[in-house]
Amino acid sequence: MATVEIVDIKKSFGAIEVLHGVNIDIKDEEFVVLVGPSGCGKSTLLRMIAGLEDISGGEIRIGGKVVNEVQPMHRDIAMVFQSYALYPHMTVFENMAFSLKLRKLPEDEIRAQVNRAAEVLNLNEYLERSPKQLSGGQRQRVAMGRALVRDPRVFLFDEPLSNLDAKLRVQMRTEIKALQQNLKTTTVYVTHDQIEAMTMADRIVVMHDGIIEQTGSPLELYDFPVNLFVADFIGSPSMNFIKGTLSRTEESASVICDDASVLPLKSSVGGSDGQKVVYGIRPEHLNYGQGDYSLDATVDVVEPTGSEIEVFGKLAGHDFCAVYRERHALKRGDSIKLNINPENVHLFDADSGVRL
Amino acid sequence: MTPRAKRSILYWLLMSPLMIAILFPFGVMFVTAFRPREELWVYPPTWSFSEFRWLNFVEMWDKVNFGQALINSLYVSITSTLLALLIGIPAAYALSRFRFKGKGLYRQFLLVTQMMSPIVLVLGLFRLMVYFGLVNSPNSLVFTYAAFNLAFTIWMLQSYFSTIPRELEEAAKIDGASSFISLTKIFLPLAVPAMAVTAIFTFINSWNEFVLALTMLRSQESYTLTVMVFAQVAGRYQVEWHHVMAATLLATVPVAILFSWLQRYMVRGMAIGAVK
Numbered sequence A: 001m002a003t004v005e006i007v008d009i010k011k012s013f014g015a016i017e018v019l020h021g022v023n024i025d026i027k028d029e030e031f032v033v034l035v036g037p038s039g040c041g042k043s044t045l046l047r048m049i050a051g052l053e054d055i056s057g058g059e060i061r062i063g064g065k066v067v068n069e070v071q072p073m074h075r076d077i078a079m080v081f082q083s084y085a086l087y088p089h090m091t092v093f094e095n096m097a098f099s100l101k102l103r104k105l106p107e108d109e110i111r112a113q114v115n116r117a118a119e120v121l122n123l124n125e126y127l128e129r130s131p132k133q134l135s136g137g138q139r140q141r142v143a144m145g146r147a148l149v150r151d152p153r154v155f156l157f158d159e160p161l162s163n164l165d166a167k168l169r170v171q172m173r174t175e176i177k178a179l180q181q182n183l184k185t186t187t188v189y190v191t192h193d194q195i196e197a198m199t200m201a202d203r204i205v206v207m208h209d210g211i212i213e214q215t216g217s218p219l220e221l222y223d224f225p226v227n228l229f230v231a232d233f234i235g236s237p238s239m240n241f242i243k244g245t246l247s248r249t250e251e252s253a254s255v256i257c258d259d260a261s262v263l264p265l266k267s268s269v270g271g272s273d274g275q276k277v278v279y280g281i282r283p284e285h286l287n288y289g290q291g292d293y294s295l296d297a298t299v300d301v302v303e304p305t306g307s308e309i310e311v312f313g314k315l316a317g318h319d320f321c322a323v324y325r326e327r328h329a330l331k332r333g334d335s336i337k338l339n340i341n342p343e344n345v346h347l348f349d350a351d352s353g354v355r356l
Numbered sequence B: 001m002t003p004r005a006k007r008s009i010l011y012w013l014l015m016s017p018l019m020i021a022i023l024f025p026f027g028v029m030f031v032t033a034f035r036p037r038e039e040l041w042v043y044p045p046t047w048s049f050s051e052f053r054w055l056n057f058v059e060m061w062d063k064v065n066f067g068q069a070l071i072n073s074l075y076v077s078i079t080s081t082l083l084a085l086l087i088g089i090p091a092a093y094a095l096s097r098f099r100f101k102g103k104g105l106y107r108q109f110l111l112v113t114q115m116m117s118p119i120v121l122v123l124g125l126f127r128l129m130v131y132f133g134l135v136n137s138p139n140s141l142v143f144t145y146a147a148f149n150l151a152f153t154i155w156m157l158q159s160y161f162s163t164i165p166r167e168l169e170e171a172a173k174i175d176g177a178s179s180f181i182s183l184t185k186i187f188l189p190l191a192v193p194a195m196a197v198t199a200i201f202t203f204i205n206s207w208n209e210f211v212l213a214l215t216m217l218r219s220q221e222s223y224t225l226t227v228m229v230f231a232q233v234a235g236r237y238q239v240e241w242h243h244v245m246a247a248t249l250l251a252t253v254p255v256a257i258l259f260s261w262l263q264r265y266m267v268r269g270m271a272i273g274a275v276k
Helices: A042-050 A092-102 A107-120 A136-148 A166-183 A194-200 A218-223 A228-233 B003-034 B055-063 B066-097 B103-113 B118-132 B138-161 B166-174 B179-190 B192-208 B211-216 B225-233 B241-275
Strands: A004-013 A016-026 A031-035 A057-062 A077-080 A154-158 A186-191 A203-208 A211-216 A240-248 A253-257 A262-265 A276-281 A286-288 A294-304 A309-315 A318-324 A335-340 A346-349
Touching: A004 A042, A016 A042, A016 A057, A016 A211, A031 A042, A031 A194, A042 A057, A042 A077, A042 A154, A042 A186, A077 A136, A077 B166, A092 A107, A092 A136, A107 A136, A136 A166, A166 A194, A186 A194, A194 A218, A203 A218, A203 A228, A211 A218, A211 A228, A228 A240, A228 A276, A228 A346, A240 A262, A240 A318, A253 A276, A286 A318, B003 B055, B003 B241, B055 B066, B055 B241, B066 B103, B066 B138, B066 B179, B066 B192, B066 B225, B066 B241, B103 B138, B118 B138, B118 B211, B138 B192, B138 B211, B166 B179, B179 B192, B192 B241, B211 B225, B225 B241
Parallel strands: A031 A186, A031 A203, A077 A154, A154 A186
Antiparallel strands: A004 A016, A004 A057, A203 A211, A240 A253, A240 A276, A253 A262, A276 A346, A286 A335, A294 A309, A294 A335, A309 A318
16 A cells, blocks of 8 residues: 655657656555556556656655665566466466565465465466466456555556457456455556546546646546546547637627537636637537527437437537437437537637637 | 378379488488498499398497597587577577667678678688687587577577567566566576577587588597598598498487477477568
8 A cells, every 4th residue: 555656757768758747646545547548658657657667757656755766576566467468387376476486475375365366356266277278357367366466555557458358348347446445555557448447447647648638536527627638538429529609798608600500608608709619518418309508400320229329410510429318219311409508518718628 | 082182192292302302312321321331332222231230330339439429519519509599598688678779780790690601711710719729629619600500599589589578577577576587487488499499400500510620620539420420431542331321320310309309399489480
């Protein structure tokens, strides 16, 4: 158990800087997810915490102690790799016991600890097998087991679920979260999948091009994205964006689109009259039917998922996606009315992408 | 006859000229080695012999000092192989794992050294060995064989090493292993197939090498097998072919055993080297 402080961390490969001064304060027992598109620097940051990459600038502290120059073997962390990195020439037992053997623990204690970890992960039957005799899910468990036996101060996960099939991924997601809640070990988890981030994290760090776009709890990020990138990245299907011009008077505000449609806004919104803006609304907030602020839309594609239907079409000259739990009988070419509650609208500056 | 059997026969027929060409010298070697001396020059030549004469080997062994040559060959081949691996493994590891200036140049240099035939260098090497006082010592061959095989060794090992995921060593480091432990407990055990293949090649190259051995070795006691066999033929008034062939047969045995024992590693290792 330990805190992890990341202070103004920079990383360069040759002349190219991939991390431009990143700050994250990870509390003891916290589950933090680093999320972002590939190439955003999240894995590099994780590898720097692990000690596998040199630090070009800034400081990393684990448990209050600066570890910039500390070798991975002395950091007391455990890491689960995307490829699992199981030792192919060792059995499952030997894989899990490797770190304990290096610590020169007595034989019976090693056996007891490995068995306990195997118990937690349902690996008892497989202890004498070699990694290549295991399925993807089982290998993933062994990789976790190897991290678990050590009882480290910090767990690091590098996209551990991306090699699993969809169903197993959902299952392991829940298991990892439950495990972390039991063990209360500080965890840093890297993924490019925002659903994984949303479902597992106490706190999400959204990264993009080597900087942090926003840090916050999953629902904070969902409800109050600070910029267009976060608004677009978090949520599936992602938020609808409509470009327009802000029009405001003393007591009211609205966005005028290129095709002259008027989109409702609450009057308290920021921004000045005539400003170019992007109007954001989540798919589940495009209410079906007539309301206070109704807009005309046409339907192109309807995709039923069972629990809900996803409707794709044109609204104010832009593509939109709407999600309904009710099974509206819609088909291609239908003209429908959509109404918007101004409270649910996210407004961003068109140039900087910053929330208004 | 099934179409499958027909096809097999056709393939064997197509392959047979090649097989005959390859097997013919071995056939001659085998037959001659077991013949009594009187049957060596029968005309027309036959494949048969009146007596399976093991005594040829016994006579040959004493007469040509085969035991000493065998020991010399084994010593030279084994030590040069070990030396090549000892130097080749760290070099290949560095090439596959570390980034450093001049890496591409170094790899190219290794390749260039392979373009030169040892014969071109034989005079220079002889002068070098004179300088070191190693002429007529098997050690002169140990060093030259190791050096000549080093490029191949490094190249081969490096392409295999690159297929071993870096993450395994990283995982070991995080598990608490020092660089040395992660190398000896994780990396090297996984590299055994590559090391085996490389070792076989180096061993066989050294075992069969002739020109350098002929140049460096002056006296009978230091002859390796290839030079020893040559000495039974060259510059003699009367060549005892049945002894020459017995010696040749015995000299090929260790290589054949090694090949059949390690060939599964070799196929695997070569395939990996080929893909990279």
